[in-house]
Structures are given as structure tokens and as C-alpha cells.
Amino acid sequence: MARIAISGIGIVAPDAIGLDAFRALLASGRTAGSPALVRDFKPREFINPMKMRRMNALSRFGVAAAKMALLDAGVDPGRSTGVALGTAFGPVQTSVDYMQEYVEKGAALAPPQLFAESVANAPGSHIAIESDFRGFNVTITQRESSALGAAMYAASQIVKGSVAAALTGGVEEASEMTLSVLQRLGALSPRAARPFDRDRDGMTLGEGGAVLLLQPRAAKSYAFISGFGMARDTTASISDWGDDHGAIATAMRAAIDDAEIALSDIDAIYASANGSVRGDAVEGRAIEELFGETIPPVVATKGIFGEYAAGGALQLAAAVLAVDEQAVHGSAGFERGAFRFTPTRERRACALRHVLVSSVSAGGGIVCAVLSREAA
Numbered sequence: 001m002a003r004i005a006i007s008g009i010g011i012v013a014p015d016a017i018g019l020d021a022f023r024a025l026l027a028s029g030r031t032a033g034s035p036a037l038v039r040d041f042k043p044r045e046f047i048n049p050m051k052m053r054r055m056n057a058l059s060r061f062g063v064a065a066a067k068m069a070l071l072d073a074g075v076d077p078g079r080s081t082g083v084a085l086g087t088a089f090g091p092v093q094t095s096v097d098y099m100q101e102y103v104e105k106g107a108a109l110a111p112p113q114l115f116a117e118s119v120a121n122a123p124g125s126h127i128a129i130e131s132d133f134r135g136f137n138v139t140i141t142q143r144e145s146s147a148l149g150a151a152m153y154a155a156s157q158i159v160k161g162s163v164a165a166a167l168t169g170g171v172e173e174a175s176e177m178t179l180s181v182l183q184r185l186g187a188l189s190p191r192a193a194r195p196f197d198r199d200r201d202g203m204t205l206g207e208g209g210a211v212l213l214l215q216p217r218a219a220k221s222y223a224f225i226s227g228f229g230m231a232r233d234t235t236a237s238i239s240d241w242g243d244d245h246g247a248i249a250t251a252m253r254a255a256i257d258d259a260e261i262a263l264s265d266i267d268a269i270y271a272s273a274n275g276s277v278r279g280d281a282v283e284g285r286a287i288e289e290l291f292g293e294t295i296p297p298v299v300a301t302k303g304i305f306g307e308y309a310a311g312g313a314l315q316l317a318a319a320v321l322a323v324d325e326q327a328v329h330g331s332a333g334f335e336r337g338a339f340r341f342t343p344t345r346e347r348r349a350c351a352l353r354h355v356l357v358s359s360v361s362a363g364g365g366i367v368c369a370v371l372s373r374e375a376a
Contacts, residue, residue, distance in 0.1 A: 001155070001156075001159055001226065001227055001228070001258050001259070002159050002216070003224035003225065003226045003372060003374075003375055003376060004155045004158050004159070004214050004215070004216060004224060004225045004226075005214065005215050005216065005217055005218040005221035005224055005375070006212050006213070006214060006221060006222045006223050006224065006225065006320050006371075007073040007075065007213050007214075007215050007218035007219075007220055007221050007222070008068075008069040008070055008071075008072040008073025008074075008075075008212065008213035009068075009069055009072055009210070009211075009212055009213075009222065009317055009320065009321075010064070010065035010066055010067065010068030010069035010070075010071075010072065010169075010210065010211040010212075011065060011068065011208075011209075011210050011314070011317060012038060012041060012061045012064050012065045012068075012208045012209045012210070013025065013032070013038065013208045013209075013210070013305050013310070013314055014032035014033065014036035014037055014038055014039070014206055014207065014208055014305050014306065015032040015033075015036075015039060015305075016032075016305075017038075017040060017041055017042075018068060019068070019072060022314075022317070022318075022321075023321060023325075025304065025305070026301070026304065026318055026321065026329045026347070027329070027347050029304070029329070029330030029331070029332050029345075029346055029347065030304070030332060031192050031193075031204070031303055031304055031332045031333060032206070032304060032305050032306070033192075033204075034188075034189065034191065034192045034193070034204045034306075035174045035179060035204060035205040035206065035207070035306065036174075036204055036205070036206035036207065036208075036304075036305050036306035037174055037207060038061070038207050038208045041060075041061075041064070043055075043060040043063075043064055045064075046060075046063065046064035046067050046068070047060060047063055047064065047067075047130075051130070054113060054117075055117070055122075055126055056091050056093070056094045056117045056122070057091075057093070057173050058087070058090070058091045058094075058122065058123050058171050058172070058173050058209075059091070059117065059122050059123045059126045061123070061171045061173070061207075061208055061209040061310075062085060062123030062124065062126065062127055062169075062171045062209050062211065063123070063126050063127055063130055064209075065169060065171070065208075065209045065210055065211040066083075066127040066130070066131070066167050066169075066211045067130070068211070069167060069169075069211045069212060069213045070131070070167075070213060072213075073213045073215075073218070073220070074220070075213075075215075075218070075219075077164065077165035077213065077215065078164055078165065079132055079133060079134045079135075080133075080134055080135045080163050080164055080165075081131070081133040081134075081135050081163060081164070081165045081166060081167065082133070082135030082136040082137065082138075082154060082157055082162070082163040082165070082166040082167070083124045083127050083128050083133060083135070083136070083137045083138070083166065083167050083168075084124070084136070084137075084138045084139075084140065084150040084151070084153045084154035084157075084166060084167075084168045085121075085123055085124040085127070085138075085139050085140070085150055085167075085168065085169060085170060085171060085211075086139070086140045086141070086142070086145075086146030086147035086148070086149060086150035086151075086168075086169070086170035086171075086309040086312065086313065087120050087123065087139065087140075087141060087146055087170060087171050087172060087309045088141060088142075088143050088144065088146050088172060088308040088309045089120075089141075089172065089173075089175075089178055089308070090118075090119065090120030090122075090141065091117055091118055091119070091120070091122060091123075091173065092173065092175040092177050092178050093173060093175040093176070093177065094114055094117045094118045094122075095118040096175070096177050097114055098110060098111070098114040098115050098118050101114060120139050120141055121137070121138075121139035123139075123171050123209075124137050124138070124139050125137060127167060127211075133167075135157075135162070135163040135165075135166065136157060136162065136163065136166075138150070138153055140153065142361055142363075142365045142367075143308070143361035143362055143363055143365065144272060144274070144279075144307060144308060144309075144311070144312055144359055144360065144361035144362065144365075145272075145312065145359040145360070145361040145365045145366065145367045146170055146308070146309040146312060146361075147168075147169060147170030147210075147309045147310075147312035147313035147315075147316060147359070148312055148316060148357065148359040148367040148368075148369060149359075149365070149367050150168050150169065150170060151168045151169075151212070151214075151225065151316060151369065152228045152230070152367060152369065153168075154166035154167075154168035154214055155168075155214060155225050155228065156228075158214055158215070158216055159216075164215070164216065165213065165214060165215045166213075166214045167211050167212070167213055167214075168211065168212055168214060169209060169210045169211035169212055169313040169316075169317075170209060170210065170308075170309030170310055170312050170313030171208070171209035171309060171310055171313070172206065172207050172208070172209070172308045172309045172310035172311070173207045174205050174206065174207040174306075178205065179205060182205060185239055186202065187202055187203060187239075187276065187362075188202045188203060188204065188205060189201050189202035189203060189204060189275055190202070192204055192275075192303070192333055193274055193275030193302060193303045193306070193307070193333050194275050194303060194333035194334060194335065195271070195273035195274055195275050195280060195300035195302055195303045195331060195333055195334060195343065196271070196273050196280050196284060196298070196300055196331070196334055196337075196338060196339060196343050197275070197333060197334050197335055197336055197337075197338065198335075198336040198337060198338040199335070199336055200275045200276070200277060200280055200338075201275070201277065202275055202276060202277075203274040203275045203276050203302070203306070203307040204274075204275065204302070204303070204306040204307060205306055205307060205308065206302070206305045206306020206307055206308065206310050206311045206314075207306070207310055208305070208310045208314070209309075209310050209313060210310065210313035210314045210316070210317040211313070212313075212316070212317065212320070217375070221375070222320045222321065222323065222324040223319075223320045223323035223324060223355075223371045223372065223373060224371065224372045224373070224374070224375055225369060225370075225371060225372075226258075226259035226260075226261075226354070226370045226371065226372040227254075227255045227256060227257070227258030227259030227260070227261075227369065227370040228254075228255050228258055228367070228368065228369050228370075229250070229251040229252060229253065229254025229255030229256070229257070229258060229367075229368045229369075230251055230254065230366060230367055230368075231247040231248065231250045231251035231254070231366045232247060232364045232365060232366060233247040233248070233282070233360075233364040233366060234247075234364060235364075236362065236363055236364035237362075237363070238362075238363055239362055239363070240278055240362050241276065241278040241279040241281075241282055241360065241362050241364075242278070242282060242364055243278070243281075243282055244282070245282045245283070245285035245286040245289055246286070246289070247286075247364075247366060248282060248283055248286035248358065248360055248366055248368075249286040249289050249290040251358070251366040251367065251368045252286065252287075252290055252356060252358060252368045253290060254368070255356065255368040255369055255370050256356065256370060258370070259354065259370040259372065261354055261370070261372075263290070263291065264294070265353060265354050266291075266296055266354050266355070266356045266370075267296055267297075267350065267351060267352045267353055267354060267355065268296050268297045268298075268299060268319075268322065268328050268350065268352055268355045268356070269287060269295075269296055269297070269298045269299065269355070269356045269357075269358065270299050270301065270315055270316075270318060270319035270322070270355060270356070270357045270358070271283060271287070271298055271299065271300050271343075271358055272302075272312075272315070272358045272359045272360040273300040273302065273343075274300075274302040274303075274306075274307040274311070275302070275303065275333065276362075279360060279362065280338075281338075282360065283358065283360050284338065284339040284341075285339075287339070287341065288339060288340050288341070295340065295341045297328050297344050297350060298331075298341050298342075298343050298344065299318075299319075299322070299328050299329055299330075299331055299343065299344050300331040300332075300333075300334065300343045301314065301315050301318045301329060301331070301332075302315060303331060303332035303333030303334070304332045312359050315357065315359070316357055316369070319355050319357045319371055320371060322350075322352060322355060323352050323355055323371050323372070323373050326349060326350065326351060326352055326373075327347055327348060327349045327350055327352075328344050328347065328348060328350045328352070329344065329347050330344050330345055330346040330347050331343035331344050331345070352373060353372065353373050353374070354370055354371065354372050354373070355370070355371045355372075356368065356369075356370055357369045357370070357371060
């Protein structure tokens with residue numbers, strides 16, 4: 001595919017508000033906690049207080065990250081700009097609040113603003129309204145792969161010429177309801193996520209958001225999106241990963257082929273690994289199968305800031321910064337090996353021409369992308 005420039009990045013992450021703080025968090029290699037919660041976020045710094053009253057936490061994350069991305073790019077992309085955002089669960093807490101009001105007061109007295117904010121596409125809608133963007137407005141919900149799926153949609157529309165620019169990324173909140181359900185499913189680690197570790201026992205739920213500005217060309221760019229690949233693991237259940245590592249390898253290969261490069265051109269892998277027992281196992285086997293004896297550095301960022309759409313968007317942003325900085329980041333939480341490769345232990349300089357980003361979701365969805373240093 002034609003290469004799409006990433007010209008702006010906005011970050012609302014656990015222990016990191018803004019791009020500089022996010023760079024520092026990644027360089028430190030430390031975990032942001034379990035659950036990985038956003039702290040010290042002051043939405044009034046980004047959103048008019050009167051408008052902010054109409055937004056829930058998820059929408060505030062998204063709008064703030066979008067404004068930071070536009071400010072970082074230093075350009076006005078125009079009214080035709082599109083918005084494609086990912087979220088695994090959407091505004092769960094708002095939905096809970098609305099249903100409580102509905103049950104207690106009845107439909108006539110339940111606050112309509114809560115209902116309007118209870119839908120998954122509320123953050124993306126607020127982003128477009130705030131900047132008067134008139135391009136497409138799409139929200140992707142595909143569990144862990146939501147953010148990368150949104151990026152694929154946004155990039156494809158730019159390639160088609162439907163829009164001249166697009167904002168894309170992902171947002172998530174760590175609500176009490178979401179935490180409770182994931183704990184009952186046994187998805188969360190009682191300690192902290194340990195991606196690709198022999199003793200891994202679950203993921204960490206993370207919240208926040210990351211938004212990227214995509215343009216066909218830009219005066220300033222961090223990296224270029226050069227390819228995508230998709231597949232589905234039909235052995236996966238609705239709430240867990242499967243064991244078809246061949247499907248993941250197929251999606252990885254498709255992204256590499258779409259970028260029109262060779263397998264040997266991949267200089268690092270920013271993996272989907274989140275500490276889940278089955279998810280890490282199937283992705284690890286896919287990496288081993290595809291790359292054989294020449295596996296490039298493997299980076300697992302979700303031990304730092306957690307999982308789901310925010311985690312996927314922050315993973316993508318981290319890979320973009322790796323290309324920009326020409327250095328791979330460390331992988332938090334890893335102690336004991338379980339695969340032929342060992343995830344990166346610390347940040348180190350590395351010549352990165354092309355980076356493979358993978359996103360493998362419970363339920364079987366797989367999205368992969370290639371980021372490149374050069375425009376062509």
C-alpha cells in the first residue's frame with residue numbers, strides 16, 4: 001500500500017500525560033500499576049468546562065489525546081478530516097449509571113445526556129464536533145485489536161482518497177464493572193502482567209488513550225504506515241484465545257507483503273503479548289514459525305500500561321516512537337523464558353527500517369501492521 005505519514009501523536013496514558021511523559025515512561029520500562037490507571041489528568045487543560053460537562057471519562061480521554069495530536073503536528077488538517085477510533089468496551093460506567101437511573105426513575109426521567117454518552121462512538125463523535133471535522137466517523141470494537149483495526153480503516157480511506165487526513169487511535173476506561181467481569185473470567189493477573197513469561201497468569205487492565213494524525217504526506221513525520229494484514233483464528237472462543245498460530249503468522253506475512261518488503265527487512269516486533277496464558281502462547285509460536293532462527297528483537301509493551309483499546313493504541317504509539325528514536329523499548333514484567341526468543345529487557349539503540357506491530361484478540365480477531373522509517 002502507499003505509505004501514510006504519522007505526523008502527530010497525543011497521549012493520555014497511565015503515569016504519562018503527553019508525549020514527553022510517555023517517552024519517559026517507555027524509557028523507564030516500569031509498569032504503571034495494576035490496574036494501570038490514568039493519574040494527574042486535568043481535562044480542563046484541553047476542553048472547555050461547559051463542553052466537558054457533557055463528556056464522560058472516555059470522551060475526555062479521546063478529545064484530549066486528539067487535541068494533543070493536532071497540536072503536535074502543528075497543522076490544520078482541514079474539515080474533511082476523518083476519525084476512526086477503537087474501544088473494546090466503550091463507556092461501561094456511563095451505561096451502568098444510565099441503567100441505574102432508568103430502573104430507579106423510569107424512562108421519562110432518566111437523563112438523556114447519559115444515554116447519549118453510553119454508546120461506544122461517543123468519544124469519536126466528540127472529537128469530530130470539537131474540531132468541526134466532516135470526514136468519516138467510525139468506531140471499531142474488536143477487543144484487543146480495536147485500535148489497530150481503526151488505524152487500518154483510517155489508512156485505507158486515505159489511500160483511497162476519501163479524506164486528506166484522519167485521526168485514529170483507541171480509548172478505554174478501567175470501570176468497576178469491567179474489572180469485575182474480567183476478574184470473574186480469570187483474565188486478570190492477581191499481581192501484574194508478565195508478557196511472554198513462563199509464569200504469566202493474566203493481563204493488566206489499562207485505561208487512557210492515544211490518537212495519531214495520519215496524512216498522505218507531511219512536513220514532519222515520526223514514521224509511515226506501510227502495510228496491514230488481517231486473519232481470524234477460528235479455534236478461539238468468544239472470551240479466550242485459540243491455538244491457531246498459523247493464522248497469526250498469515251496476518252503478519254500479509255502485512256509484510258502489503259508493505260512490499262521481505263521478511264528479513266523487519267527489524268523489530270512490537271507484540272500483542274499481554275501476559276495471558278493462551279494469547280501469549282499462540283502469538284509466541286507464530287513468531288517462531290514465521291521468523292525461524294532469525295527472530296528480530298521482540299518488544300512487549302503491555303506490561304507497562306496494560307491491555308485493551310488504550311493498550312493497543314499505546315502499543316502502536318510506542319512502535320511509532322521506536323522508529324522515530326531508532327531504539328527499541330524494554331519489556332516490563334518478563335523474568336523467565338518460555339520461547340526461543342527473549343523479549344527486550346531495556347531500551348537500546350537499534351537501526352529500525354521496518355517494525356511489525358501485531359494485535360491478537362480474544363475471540364480470534366488478528367490485525368497486524370508494518371511501520372517504516374522512509375516514505376518510499
